[in-house]
Amino acid sequence: MEQNFKSGFVTLIGRPNVGKSTLMNHLIGQKIAITSDKPQTTRNRIQTVYTDERGQIIFLDTPGIHKAKNKLGEYMVSVAEHTLKEVDVILWLVEPTTFIGAGERHIAEQLKKVKTPVILVINKIDTVKNKEDILTFIAAYKDICSFSEIIPVSALKEINVEDVKDSIFKYLPYGPQFYDEDTVTDQPMRQIAAELIREKALRMLDDEIPHGIAVTIERMTERKNGMIDIEATIVCERDSHKGIIIGKGGSMLKKIGTSARMEIGNLMDTQVNLKLWVKVRKEWRDSDLYMKNYGYNPKDI
Ligand SMILES: Nc1nc2c(ncn2[C@@H]2O[C@H](COP(=O)(O)OP(=O)(O)OP(=O)(O)O)[C@@H](O)[C@H]2O)c(=O)[nH]1
Ligand SMILES: [Mg+2]
Numbered sequence: 001m002e003q004n005f006k007s008g009f010v011t012l013i014g015r016p017n018v019g020k021s022t023l024m025n026h027l028i029g030q031k032i033a034i035t036s037d038k039p040q041t042t043r044n045r046i047q048t049v050y051t052d053e054r055g056q057i058i059f060l061d062t063p064g065i066h067k068a069k070n071k072l073g074e075y076m077v078s079v080a081e082h083t084l085k086e087v088d089v090i091l092w093l094v095e096p097t098t099f100i101g102a103g104e105r106h107i108a109e110q111l112k113k114v115k116t117p118v119i120l121v122i123n124k125i126d127t128v129k130n131k132e133d134i135l136t137f138i139a140a141y142k143d144i145c146s147f148s149e150i151i152p153v154s155a156l157k158e159i160n161v162e163d164v165k166d167s168i169f170k171y172l173p174y175g176p177q178f179y180d181e182d183t184v185t186d187q188p189m190r191q192i193a194a195e196l197i198r199e200k201a202l203r204m205l206d207d208e209i210p211h212g213i214a215v216t217i218e219r220m221t222e223r224k225n226g227m228i229d230i231e232a233t234i235v236c237e238r239d240s241h242k243g244i245i246i247g248k249g250g251s252m253l254k255k256i257g258t259s260a261r262m263e264i265g266n267l268m269d270t271q272v273n274l275k276l277w278v279k280v281r282k283e284w285r286d287s288d289l290y291m292k293n294y295g296y297n298p299k300d301i
Contacts, residue, residue, distance in 0.1 A: 006055030007175035008088030010168055013080055015103045016040045016064025018093045019123040023155035024048060024061040027165060032185045032192070033061045034199035038210050040064055041202060043072070043296060045079050051181040054169045058178065060087065065107055072285040075296050081110060082301050089171045090118045091164070096128045096152070098140040108145040117148040117171040121164060126154040189268065190217045191295070196267075197232055197260040197276070201245065204256055209244060212237035212285065214294040218277075226270045233277045235284060235294065245278050253278065 012020040016039030024046070025031045033046045046061040060083045063076035084090060092107060111118050122137055134152050141150065149167050153160040179186070194215040202210040219231040234256075236242055246253045257276045265272040284290035291297065 003174070005174065005177060006169055006172040007057075007178060008172045009058045009060060009083075009086060010089045010091060010172075011060040011062060011080075011083035011087045012091045012093060013062050013065060013083065013107065014093035015095075015107070016066050018064070018095055019155045020064070020093050021046070021061050023091075023093065023121065023123060023153070023161070023164070024059050026155050026158055026161050027057075027059060028184060030184050032187065034195045034202075036199060036202040036210075038202050038207070040066065040073075040076065040211060041199070043076055043079075045083060046185075046187060048185045048187075049179045049183045050165070051177070051179070051183075055172060055175075056177050056179065056181075057165070057168055057172065065110075066103065070285040071288070072291060072296055075291065075298050075301070078298070079301055084110060084114050084116070087116060088173055089168050090114070090116050091121050091168075092118055092145075092147075093121045093123050094137075094141065096122050096124050096134065096137055098136050100140055100144060105144065111145055118145065119164070119167055119171075120145075120147045120150045122150065122152045123155055125152045125159060126157045190220055192267065193217055193220065193230055193260075193264050194232065194295075196263050197234065197256065197274075200256045200259045200263075201234060204252065204259075205245065209236065209241045212241065213245075214284065214290075214296075216294055227273060228264075228268060228270055229273045229275075230264070231275045231277075233279055235279055235281050235290075237280065237282055237284065239280055242278050242280050 021033035021035045021042050024033050028048045028050045032048050042063045048059045050057045062080035062083055065077055065080050068074040068077050138150050151163050194217050198215045201213050214235040217232050221229050257274050261272045261274040
């Protein structure tokens with residue numbers, strides 16, 4: 001092992017929808033975490049790995065920190081805040097604005113409790129017309145917290161994404177290579193498949209329904225010729241939602257299925273045969289038992 005090799009854990013935290021998952025995907029150069037324009041897309045900690053000659057960064061994408069309205073929300077916030085204690089560098093992502101709300105102040109308070117270096121990432125700068133405004137955003141944030149660095153970026157347009165990595169390596173300690181250099185994630189394929197199905201549902205359905213959706217993989221098997229058969233269930237909270245998810249003559253479910261099947265197939269580099277069912281579990285987001293069944297067990301945090 002080279003003596004100048006650095007390694008460690010880096011969490012991406014922030015309010016929902018600020019672009020944490022998008023940035024992580026662009027940092028590692030592959031789409032692993034699902035993204036959507038709906039807040040509260042990410043529900044679990046998604047771990048990915050980036051390796052180059054400088055060292056190895058293990059990224060933790062986390063759910064958006066928000067005011068929880070149910071047990072699932074509490075679980076999500078606790079997953080995110082828990083990572084603060086176990087990393088070497090914190091990336092705090094924010095929107096490009098001078099408006100600092102209760103959500104941001106809450107996060108700033110959490111950050112004051114840890115001694116870990118914090119890099120403030122002002123994301124979505126592609127949406128800022130007058131680039132001089134960025135200086136005022138920086139000034140506003142400097143007032144509420146102290147940062148090791150502040151980097152304006154656009155995750156989507158890949159502006160300054162490399163600068164984020166350079167900066168992380170500055171603060172990462174020397175250490176061993178934890179994963180071999182080809183490893184991108186340790187998420188099980190089953191889980192990635194479930195997430196991709198949920199992503200398609202999130203992207204294709206209107207506002208209210210996606211928040212109450214969970215996806216479970218009932219069966220995932222490989223045929224001799226390499227083809228993968230997947231049977232999955234989309235769980236929702238109301239009969240009326242079930243109708244919308246299935247759509248007229250099954251059209252919506254078919255759209256979700258086709259899109260998910262293609263992406264899972266590309267990722268696994270094989271053909272996928274996907275069967276989807278829909279079922280209703282009223283208020284599962286407030287049920288310990290159901291949450292555990294769907295992969296959101298507070299004991300695992
Ligand atoms: N214009 C612009 N949009 C972006 C950028 N980064 C992310 N987005 C968009 O912002 C939305 C949210 O992105 P996500 O990556 O899902 O955000 P997140 O912070 O992971 O959200 P949660 O998982 O819900 O907490 C998506 O529609 C992205 O395409 C950016 O740099 N510029
Ligand atoms: Mg996310």
